Amino acid sequence: MSEAPKRVTKRRVLLFGRGSHQWEESCPILRRYLKTIPGYEVDYVKEDLDVFTAERIEPYNLIVLFNTGGQLTVEQKRGLVEGVAAGKGFVGCHGAADSFRASPEYLAMIGGEFQRHPATREFIVSLTDNKHPVTKDIKGYEVKDWEPWPIFEYKVYDEQYLLDSDPRVHVLATTTFRGSLWPVAWVKPWGQGKVFYTILGHHPGVVREEFFKQLFIGGAKWAGGKQPYRKPKTDRYDII
Template sequence: MADEWTLPIFEDLGFDVDRTNDVFALDADLTGYDLIALNWNNALLSEGLTTAQETSLLGAVEAGTGIAAWHGAAAAFRTSLKYHWLIGGSFLEHPAGEGVKYPYRVTVTDTDHPVTAGVKDFQVASEQYYMSVDPNNHVLAETTFTGEVLPWLEGMTIPQAWTRTWGRGRVFYSAVGHDLDDLRNPDVTRLCRQGFGWAARRGD
């Protein structure tokens, strides 16, 4: 499903794309890639990367390969702590329910970053992610919970998009994107397109 949205973006950015849904691709030498785009999520709490896969992925990013990830990537490989350290966060729950098109607002908190250039605050109807987030992230956008579903979450603010670095590599993550309708929101597409371009290996 995500191919319908990502491939035109990657084409516009001038990227040559290798596509796979085979997790064992992470066993290969990944250092030749400028960017690894992740939307893997099979929703298994017992799923994890092998030590070799973690070493390959983290080593490639440390050497300069970028990571661009969205939505379910923060719920993937739940037993691999180093993977979530790399991504910068870990999904905990969507209080309104799995797959529920719950309306919520995302507020851009850093309008001066190249990833958010021209991106306005936006409204989506999707899974509103409540996450555990690394304080070392550079937060770009956030959402505030109303407490409608869980009253004790009223006023709680959770980052929804951020950047970070890992060695020489750059990491971009956005929590929005359960459905194509969310991803096709012009501001979401712009945020992610610029995030993908920012995260890709630097020419220098």
């Protein structure tokens, strides 16, 4: 007797693009990634910040923000921040930490704020938690003649955001700059909602990279899923 097919839970996703960082090229790539997740139905909205008002954001289970700069009205801010607190998921890429900076509630929700960056360059990203639901499917690699211990480090060519971040976030990946560790991706709760953020995504080239794709899809699956936030057993990273 064959097994009954698994029931797929439908989840409505709002993908929002605006600002800079070639969002008009990167957002369609993100949309394709989101559509690979079973049950995810994606609406792509360009530039219309009123989509964050309580009435318009209400149908969505997950908000994906590819935005830089701008300001939110009181109604837009309340709809977004309170919507996530009520249980919606949130995914922010790159400039999402350089957005809506006059709204401290938004910055508290995302967990950090952009400060500066060196020139776009190649740097190494290291996974610090490869057991989390966001990162567990990202493949490591093995070095010939070593013991079979996979290495979870990846070269990226991107704008290396350096942020002030909430020390309570759970960091999933880090990089180094001038001798200090800096977060590359993290998760955190916001009320009943789940938040995933990564500094990556400055240009479409990095958005097309396999490491970014796996990290983004993992973050979107986790943030948009029905399971509540579970505090990780350990935090392996200290903010410097």
